[in-house]
Amino acid sequence: MNTYRVCLIEDDPIMGEALSDRFELEDYHCDWYKTGKAAIIALGKTKYHIVICDIQLPDINGEDLYKQLKASEATLPHFIFTTGYGTIDRAVRLLKLGAQDYLTKPLDIHALLKSVQSLCSRSVCTVTRDTMLGISSAMRNIEALLPRIAKNPTSVLITGESGVGKERLARALRSQYDPEHKMPFITVNCGALTESLLEAELFGYAKGAFTGALREKRGLFELAHGGTLFLDEVGEMSPSMQVKLLRAIQERQIIRVGAEVPIQVDIRLICATHQDLKQMVEVGKFREDLYYRIHVIHLHIPPLRERKEDILWLTTNLLEDWNAKNTDPRTLTPLAEQNLLDYPWPGNIRELKHCLERACILSQQTELSAELLFEDAPATPEASFSTQESLSEYIHTCERKYIATCLRLNDGHIAETAISLGISRKNLWEKMKKLGI
Secondary structure, three states: OOOEEEEEEEEOOOHHHHHHHHHOOOOOOOEEEEHHHHHHHHHHOOOOOOOEEEEEEEOEEHHHHHHHHHHHOOOOEEEEEEEOOOOHHHHHHHHHHOOOOOEEEEOOOOHHHHHHHHHHOOOOOOOOOOOOOOOOOOHHHHHHHHHHOOOOOOOOEEEOOOOOOOHHHHHHHHHHHHHOOOOEEEEEEEHOOOHHHHHHHHHHOOOOOOOOOOOOOOOHHHHHHOOOOEEEEEHHHHHHHHHHHHHHHHHHHHEOOOOOOOOOOOEEEEEEEEHHHHHHHHOOOOOOOHHHHHHOOEOOOOOOHHHOHHHHHHHHHHHHHHHOOOOOEEEEHHHHHHHHHOOOOOHHHHHHHHHHHHHHHHHHHHHHHHHHHHOOOOOOOOOOOOOOHHHHHHHHHHHHHHHHHHHHHOOOOHHHHHHHHHOOHEEEEHHEEEEEE
16 A cells, blocks of 8 residues: 555545545545645645645635745645646746646546656655756656666666757766766767777777877776766767677676776666667667667657747746846747747757857847747748648648737636637637647
């Protein structure tokens, strides 16, 4: 039986009773509170593993409740927010504050239970934007796996397009088993070095091993002893280097170039590549035995265009970094935000960062326009169309963009958005479902 305690904050009697009963059936001890004030008092007296909190409470807003608890400087349990007003902007705000998950009503009970189970199995910790990988479901799912992976010193392969944040994920994994960063974390880009240089870098060399080797040098395997070695772009290795890497992984020992005595090494190995290693194995460009050695755990990061929820979250973080270091703050116009969401980002997070940095430097105004963000600025919604689209497809696209923009401008409030659009709340809900918002 689980000993996990759940704090449920929900003013709807039907929803509260249903969730409370379900948690008890799943062997969680659930305390149900109908007001924020009652929950705050309980959280000050009882240790809970997780809090499930509605946004719209009768006495206090869920966000304000969370801010009040954080201001007390107490160690908080994991927080999951639930609300009927689901928008990207609200998710950004809540998750930036430190919430672990965000679900919209009507609730998917299986998704909620899965999130609760995952969070309860993790130790209580303070989550900040610096330790988060993203707010999209794809990145939150990856983040939820890290504590389990960190318990075993097995090889991990991270894949994804260039610029998606593979090294950031590797560092996040390292932080799970070495939160104080006491052990070394050594990185090398295998595609940036020639074969001979890469061998010398990885394994080191003995004095006199080659011209210019005036002293012995420890390799990266030795420097990473007791910690983590991160091999980026491992798919760029030559066949002969692949053999040497395989031997080092299998035997847990290396031999310096020009030396004869083997040196034992104890490392966690994390590899990354933007290439399809399985396909490379099939065409004979990558060793199959090495592939299975480094492919024990596989984490794939989707491109930014497939996790649009992260775009404005990342943008907010990057602009906050700029504003913290400069006296001239920067914000985005609504049209610029929409263009960021519409752009395909072939360079992913790296391209987004450079794009914002360029705009911040060149802008003479506080608000960043789409023209500054992109060298070839995307057309405005009024002028953006394809002659290959049917009239209904074009109308669908325009309607979706306009409603999404109105929702952001009204801070995600359905009633206010419906009024600004001149339609009923029910009509707006139906359109949002139809348009996939």
